Amino acid sequence: MKRTLLAILALALPAAVAGCGDDEPSSSSSAGGGDGQRLTVYSGRNERLVGDLFKQFTKATGVQVQVRYGDSAELAATIAEEGDASPADVFFSQDAGALGAVQQAGLLAPVPAAAAAKVPERFRTDRWIGTSGRARVVAYSTERLKASQLPSSILDFCDDRWEGKIGFPPPNASFQSFVSAMRIALGEERARDWLECMERQDPTLLENNIQTEEAIADGEIDVGFVNHYYLPELKAERPGFPVANHFLKAGDPGSLVNVAGVGLLASSERQDAARRFLDHLLSPAGQRYFSTRTFEYPLVAGIPRPRETRPLEDVHGPDIALSELGEKLPSTLELLQDVGLVK
């Protein structure tokens, strides 16, 4: 009974949507439309964070979305192995690096001009586009520290009083992007000096941002270098989580703003639906979703920023292009290995 009902719904729904017909000039309600009504997204972003966003999109447009969830880097490697045979239409990545890798493989279509016009230039390239912003911050223990005790530059953590109290995740993509940005902004010498100093501080080396936040809460360390939005997620899960975010001064390499974003696959036969998805992410509804549900910065002007954050202008990181970070990654990993922070 239920199945019959579902079958009827499945048959009726696309027809109904096609029947409504938005502003498409083509009058044919079958072939072209039917093909455009489905979309396959490879999402490096967690289902618990963006699952509702896909539902929102389907509700708004009638386009059915199939999502493959995974780790951003692993999905980028998968798309690279698939090549032109990739079933993906859109790659929704947690960071710019994975998007850059797929771009490097020559698999992404150009970003539509209308979308590009909405997002500041520093948050996109001609092949991928940022959809939400994530700032580097210093997370600290509210049980053992006050905000006033924290320096305003990441460089000042190279001080004896922080010895044994710092933690960060060197294998993590966003940490490595931050180090790349520091190398570009300050030059090789100073970046290496700082990393060597950090290594001498006897830091606790973690795997990812969440481990770092938990190490602060558990009393292993007092401060951690992470992205800003993990904390609100953790607090939603565990009220009273004894950690707070400290924003460093504008222009500091420790306050790099990176993005999560999308690339449209050149091999896709559903370019139209893919563009509609991108348009939705950049629409007020999509941007508000990031601000209120994932606590990330909207990148389109005019949308309120997430609570408990500083304005994006004030957390402006070093003046560098995100697209440069990708090229730096291999040498950054080498540097981290050299200094002894990555084994």
Added chain:
Amino acid sequence: MRLVAAAATLVAAAAVLPLVYLLVRAGGASADAWDTLLDDRTALLVWRTALLVAVVTAGAVLLGVGLAWLVERTDVPGRRVLAVAAALPLVVPSYVTALALLAAFGPGGLVSAGDWVFGLPGAALALVLATYPYVYLLCAAGLRRMDPALEEAARTLGRTRAAVFRQVTLPVLRPSIAGGAVLVALYALSDFGVVSLMRYDALTRAVFTQYRSLFDRTPAALLGLVLVALTVVVLVLEARSRGRGRVRRSAAGADRPAQRVALGRWRWPAAVAGWGAVAVALLVPVGVLLGWSLRDAAEHPSFGDLAGWTGSSLLGSGLAAVVAMAAALPVAVLATRRPGRVSAVLERATYASNALPGIVIALSLVFFATRVAEPVYQTLALLVFAYVVRFLPQALAGAHGALVRVDPELERAARGLGASPARVLARVTAPLMAPGLLAGATLVFLSTMKELPVTLLLRPIGFDTLATEVWTATGVSAYGTAAYPALALIAISIPVVWTLQVRPRGDARTDLQE
């Protein structure tokens, strides 16, 4: 036999696909990349990995053999329950064990005692607790099958109990121990979740860092080849230990229970040791999961969702078990009935991929499927194929052990009576092997239930399993939500272990008499 050989070759060819992929990738490596492979850092990683594998294997063998002996050969209190409980940690995913150990003994944990859990001690402990059941299950089965006359004869000749254990029991058990130890060693080589959570820099962690940072599959492939080289070392060591101590059963012998050792004043200390180990391996994870589920009681997934994920898990794992069993059969038959260099190489080849991290196996199948088998890409068929490639050695361990027990004379007699080889296999060999095959298939089933990286990349879209849901929830630190699919995973695996451990005991009726 020619048909069997052809089938075995086909299976072996499928199993070495990931290896071929690594060679293809490594073939494109620059001289520079090869250089970094030979530097001190790689040497250090190999040393740390070898150390972990050695400690874990030694620990798992001690614990596994010890528990098997206690349960099968002594009057330790509560041994019939212990027999099943000792096997159950096999159903707890190793990353859940590691998370639970952290929650229990880590900083800020329930019994916080410094940071000893990080690094080698914690990683080794979690892996020993997760893998000792491989040794335990194979050894317990070995002890049950063993002709009690051997030990009795030695006792009559005046040997002490310790001497009997060393000179008679251990040699007979050697193939079982070696088979279990290989599975343990390969698991420790390929595991990523535990070393990542416990912050121990092993080769797999480096492979993942390379994938994550460079998006370049070449350096990771080179490190993968180092893992394959370590596998070869493990297999050579195993082959040697297997070769030395083969005790064949001369006649079918009576299936009667062995005499139990009265532990005397050691009875209670032994019970505490045995039960203690099992409690840490089983009760700590289950306790921590229950705690999480109660803490965030509002977060629980709906019953319908849980049922759906369970269904997917059962379907994928069930198919993987059946196919792996079918694939292991010809390889095992060839290896035991036509022993020689070729069949040995074929059998060993199927182990080649087992030490590789799942992500490598997944990417290799992405590579091959999109090039030569696109219609099956991201279908259940390819997913099951991937599971079989990954876990074939576990099916083989069972099949091989069972085949050694089948007297070739029976097959020759059947042939003499005019049966075709296929008929002999179907009517004589296969039924006799059934218990061993079933044991192997069960191991595959349980491993597949917990499998993650291959499932994530190769499953049909929307095919959500219990393991992928645990991953999704822990990815945002939602342990309360993760607890439900994790507990469901353990709960539905229990009857499977129960069948594996209890039914064979029930068959030997006399065994149950006190």
